[in-house]
Amino acid sequence: MSVIIDRRLNDRNKSAVNRERFIRRYKAQIQRAVSDMVAERSIRDMERGGEVKIPVRDISEPGFRNAPGGDREYVHPGNREFQQGDRIPRPDGGAGGGGSGSGEGDGDGEDGFAFTLSRDEFMQIFFDDLELPRLARTTLGEIRRQKMQRAGYTQTGSPTNLSVQRSLRNALGRRIALTGAARRRLAELDAQHAAQAPAPAPAPDDACTSDDADDARVPHPVDEADTAQAVDDGGAARALEARALERAALKRRIGAVPFLEEIDLRFRHRVAVPQPISQAVMFCLMDVSASMDERKKDLAKRFFILLYLFLTRKYEHVEVVFVRHTDDAEEVDEERFFHDRKTGGTVVLSALTLMHEIVTARYPGSAWNIYGAQASDGDAFGADPEKSRGFLEQHLLPLTRHFAYIEVPDPGARMSTLSAAYRRIECAHFAMREVVEHRDIYPVFRDLFSRQPAGAQP
Missing domain, CATH: 3.40.50.410 (von Willebrand factor, type A domain)
Structure with missing residues (x-):
């Protein structure tokens, strides 16, 4: 199951980017509206922001319209005036379709486009083209503010501050420290086992003669060398068994070390630093x-x-x-x-x-x-x-x-x-x-x- 976490700063207002683009595009019209607002409200109330209106014509966008020329076919329901073949004068205004423009005579006009400016937006536009003479913002004084700053890692903290990379690194170091000796001994046993493994028995030769087969059926006398060899083979078998038991114990010991423990966890730590x-x-x-x-x-x-x-x-x-x-x-x-x-x-x-x-x-x-x-x-x-x-x-x-x-x-x-x-x-x-x-x-x-x-x- 996939989990998506939205950490965008404007999570409460997904259209913040579009709003900033709109203000940049119609900055001149908004500045005129803000200047007109200054005369209508008190200076103390200006810090609250407010609603501004800009003319609709200033935010109009280009669009496609029908050209005035060409042949057209119309259907006039309830026609009682024209006959087939009559010529109808072209209507004034050219482009087909009605427009939002107002002509002569009475009629309802379009209101301006109104929207609300926040306090920060209003103050930004209000003081946009002003500056302080001899401004020295780099002058630093005794007044300090607290700023959160990275300060390494800590063993306790919120799950959101968990550093996965640092935690896994600590877990790897702990496992290497606890199982290093066992892994080295296991590697030695594996090397000894590989060195002392018996050579594979030769495959029977299909080309042997009948005389060789008869000789194979005849029992050979057992001498003292063969007896000593049998004793040595028994000791080697016991040594192999002991090594096998030790190898199994070492593997259990290595496997008993957990992959990740609580002491391995590291959390990103932040402290408030006065600046x-x-x-x-x-x-x-x-x-x-x-x-x-x-x-x-x-x-x-x-x-x-x-x-x-x-x-x-x-x-x-x-x-x-x-x-x-x-x-x-x-x-x-x-x-x-x-x-x-x-x-x-x-x-x-x-x-x-x-x-x-x-x-x-x-x-x-x-x-x-x-x-x-x-x-x-x-x-x-x-x-x-x-x-x-x-x-x-x-x-x-x-x-x-x-x-x-x-x-x-x-x-x-x-x-x-x-x-x-x-x-x-x-x-x-x-x-x-x-x-x-x-x-x-x-x-x-x-x-x-x-x-x-x-x-x-x-």
């Missing part, structure tokens, strides 16, 4: 002063979520640090960062200083890829904009892989003092953009992290 992984930390800095209303905070929140989702696709471990500031800065959790009602003045330098202290204390650059994102309406006063620019340029930017500043001003507002100061920063991995409405977030994000052409400097 360092690439990791990043994302600093979210946000102004929560009185001028930052809920609309501006919501814009900043959406941008932070986008950046976090993007980082999780590029790094195996991502930590998020939330820093809010008014006159002073403090590190808070996500709930307080977005929903706490604390308010006050605006001192941007306090947030940048706190970020530098946290980086120095907890996130060394040799082990972490550091990213910063700052959101503010730009209302800074006095010397704070210039001090913030100088501190950012001299102390923070050298430590970060990328730093993005998003300004969320009121519609129609003029350039802020903080934005004017930041514009003088000359650093390849610093970028600043302005976001006024929700629909600006995704284009700005794509503009910040668009893939650079080959050979271009970040």
